[in-house]
Amino acid sequence: MRWIKYLTNSSPEEVMSIAQEDQIFADILEAEKMFVRNREEMLKYEARERYEMDCASLKSDGIEEGKQIGREEGAKSKTIQVAKKNAKTRFR
Known part of the structure; x- marks a missing residue:
């Protein structure tokens, strides 16, 4: 406590x-x-803290961007699969 x-x-x-x-x-x-x-040490510490937060933010942004790209590719792939399936059944 x-x-x-x-x-x-x-x-x-x-x-x-x-x-x-x-x-x-x-x-x-x-x-x-x-x-x-010790002002110099304090400034180094604060700079390191900002760096760590920036890295975490960039990583989070990158993960979200990757998820969005994956969703878009998945939707495109599904559209292609449906089109291929429809084409097969249409031309039998």
Whole structure:
């Protein structure tokens, strides 16, 4: 439960309270503070996060595009099959 409260940053007071009760959380909070103070590292982190979100978005878009192409090809194939079947029965 404390991990959820800590990670969702319910409030700064709660985070501090958790950090005071448990040395692991105190160490994590200190590491976070150092990380946020280092602007270059923070910018690298934010750029990486944007990159990961862009990749996920592109992948999702590609999957949807592939599904649409598959539906179109399937419909075309079905039309051809029906036409061939009709042609066979018509010319018997």
